[in-house]
Amino acid sequence: MSQLDIQQVLSARYVTSQEADKHTDQLRQNLGLDTKAQVARLAIGRSLAMGKLPDIKIDSSGMAIPATSLFSSENIGAWVGLLLTQAISTEGPIFDNMDGLRNAIRAHWHRGAIALWEEWKSSDENYEKFIEALIRRSEMPDFAGTADDPANVDGQGKSPVQVEEAQDLSATLTKALDELGIKVQVKNSLVGPRLTRYRVLLMNLADLGKLNRSVSQLSLALNLGANVVAVSNGDESKTIFIDVPRPKSTWTAVGIERLQEWAYGGTKDVNQLALYAGVDVTGNDVTLDLAAAPHLLVGGTTGSGKSVCLHSFILSLLMRHKPETLQLALIDPKQVEFAAYAKLPNLYRGEIATEIPQSREMLTELVIEMDTRYSAFNKLGVSSIGDARKKGQNLPYIVVFIEELADLLMQDENIEPLIARLAQKARAAGIHLVLATQRPDAKTFSGLIRSNIPARVALTVRTGSESRIILDETGADNLLGSGDMLLRLPGEPAKRAHGVFVRLENVVNIVSGVGK
Ligand SMILES: Nc1ncnc2c1ncn2[C@@H]1O[C@H](COP(=O)(O)OP(=O)(O)OP(=O)(O)O)[C@@H](O)[C@H]1O
Numbered sequence: 001m002s003q004l005d006i007q008q009v010l011s012a013r014y015v016t017s018q019e020a021d022k023h024t025d026q027l028r029q030n031l032g033l034d035t036k037a038q039v040a041r042l043a044i045g046r047s048l049a050m051g052k053l054p055d056i057k058i059d060s061s062g063m064a065i066p067a068t069s070l071f072s073s074e075n076i077g078a079w080v081g082l083l084l085t086q087a088i089s090t091e092g093p094i095f096d097n098m099d100g101l102r103n104a105i106r107a108h109w110h111r112g113a114i115a116l117w118e119e120w121k122s123s124d125e126n127y128e129k130f131i132e133a134l135i136r137r138s139e140m141p142d143f144a145g146t147a148d149d150p151a152n153v154d155g156q157g158k159s160p161v162q163v164e165e166a167q168d169l170s171a172t173l174t175k176a177l178d179e180l181g182i183k184v185q186v187k188n189s190l191v192g193p194r195l196t197r198y199r200v201l202l203m204n205l206a207d208l209g210k211l212n213r214s215v216s217q218l219s220l221a222l223n224l225g226a227n228v229v230a231v232s233n234g235d236e237s238k239t240i241f242i243d244v245p246r247p248k249s250t251w252t253a254v255g256i257e258r259l260q261e262w263a264y265g266g267t268k269d270v271n272q273l274a275l276y277a278g279v280d281v282t283g284n285d286v287t288l289d290l291a292a293a294p295h296l297l298v299g300g301t302t303g304s305g306k307s308v309c310l311h312s313f314i315l316s317l318l319m320r321h322k323p324e325t326l327q328l329a330l331i332d333p334k335q336v337e338f339a340a341y342a343k344l345p346n347l348y349r350g351e352i353a354t355e356i357p358q359s360r361e362m363l364t365e366l367v368i369e370m371d372t373r374y375s376a377f378n379k380l381g382v383s384s385i386g387d388a389r390k391k392g393q394n395l396p397y398i399v400v401f402i403e404e405l406a407d408l409l410m411q412d413e414n415i416e417p418l419i420a421r422l423a424q425k426a427r428a429a430g431i432h433l434v435l436a437t438q439r440p441d442a443k444t445f446s447g448l449i450r451s452n453i454p455a456r457v458a459l460t461v462r463t464g465s466e467s468r469i470i471l472d473e474t475g476a477d478n479l480l481g482s483g484d485m486l487l488r489l490p491g492e493p494a495k496r497a498h499g500v501f502v503r504l505e506n507v508v509n510i511v512s513g514v515g516k
Pocket residue numbers: 050051052147148253254300301302303304305306307308309438482483484498499500501502
């Protein structure tokens with residue numbers, strides 16, 4: 001039975017972390033708000049939209065705010081209700097006593113304040129841009145639905161499977177296009193995991209240009225955010241595909257079973273580093289070979305699904321390789337994301353680098369490893385890991401995952417040359433990089449690193465210019481969040497994929513089987 005008593009809830013003070021305290025004050029000043037409680041409410045609201053709370057301990061050495069200032073006595077019931085509903089719907093820690101409530105408020109305040117502060121910085125500290133990004137999020141299709149719910153995951157790994165029935169918009173689409181002066185006939189439609197693909201016959205081919213210019217109006221006419229509808233060439237002359245996003249309650253999440261089916265079902269070619277990105281608009285597998293790529297940047301705003309995407313890449317490799325053919329070098333300045341891999345038998349140096357000096361040492365050692373491999377190749381008369389393997393030299397691939405590139409580059413100027421060197425030269429030595437950042441800006445991703453990391457994954461970003469930094473084109477600013485991504489490989493057009501929803505228990509399960 002719940003031990004929450006409204007009088008107790010109302011008379012309590014709620015304490016935040018030191019970091020959230022600092023950002024709350026910074027945001028109050030920068031946004032010109034009167035009280036820290038206003039920022040705290042914004043932060044808690046922001047965090048409520050970000051999915052399950054991570055299971056980490058958060059300090060309580062920040063400021064305390066009385067309940068009546070934090071929420072007001074009229075609204076506190078609604079806030080507690082929201083916190084509880086979010087905990088239940090994300091399968092987060094459910095609370096029924098004062099300590100649980102205090103922890104939930106502290107965790108949301110902490111996570112939301114950090115997210116808002118990051119978003120403020122990514123908006124170039126420009127008030128309009130910041131507010132525009134916040135509003136744009138709320139204009140996206142209804143994400144408050146249940147796609148993260150296991151019920152939406154197709155246990156057989158087959159897709160598409162609908163949860164709530166998807167609405168057929170053929171008539172609305174035809175009418176909206178007619179109003180834009182474009183006559184069409186919808187031939188049929190296919191309900192994909194998150195979007196419905198309408199196969200449309202253009203009555204007059206000359207209207208194609210007009211249609212491409214009217215995507216934004218068409219999106220708005222369908223009551224969606226600007227530009228979220230995508231138009232592409234169809235499979236017959238005069239036919240085009242119009243992909244229309246649906247409300248989240250009709251999405252089919254891509255479950256771990258889908259990744260396992262691919263990993264265990266396909267050929268285990270040890271000369272490939274196959275990564276499973278997810279499924280495309282119509283539900284087919286989207287994959288890439290990192291060995292050919294040869295290095296990858298994963299960029300996206302906070303909460304867009306970067307960490308989940310990195311887990312799906314790491315698990316793809318672990319499921320197809322044995323420790324003898326693969327080592328993982330993990331660098332995680334955020335300190336928590338890779339913790340579940342700490343006991344992997346094929347962890348490079350047997351540790352996860354979470355501190356800057358440790359990360360620099362690991363990267364230095366990787367450069368030495370690369371040079372040592374090239375000397376060995378010279379002696380063997382070969383020039384790549386593949387040829388060395390043919391001559392019996394069985395070196396493992398080393399894949400380096402860096403969770404938050406910007407943190408490393410900003411905190412130690414000696415790190416950039418090491419990453420640049422690996423990006424330039426490590427490929428033939430069998431060392432590959434996967435770099436993630438939530439700050440896709442020119443400072444983080446420029447120069448030698450940029451020109452030597454040709455494969456890119458963009459999850460949702462705030463602006464077209466952030467999308468261009470990652471992909472060299474816009475588009476990621478109109479993605480749907482929650483692991484929706486654009487994958488761009490050298491010389492190929494960008495492909496859309498909806499990522500695998502990997503949960504912590506999936507990681508723990510798969511990691512426990514490695515090497516057995
Ligand atoms: N493929 C997916 N399918 C469904 N939901 C997803 C998927 N990927 C991510 N999500 C949802 O988005 C939330 C945030 O994902 P994730 O933690 O990976 O974001 P992030 O970009 O790493 O954020 P941060 O930079 O703040 O760590 C998840 O908790 C989950 O609810």
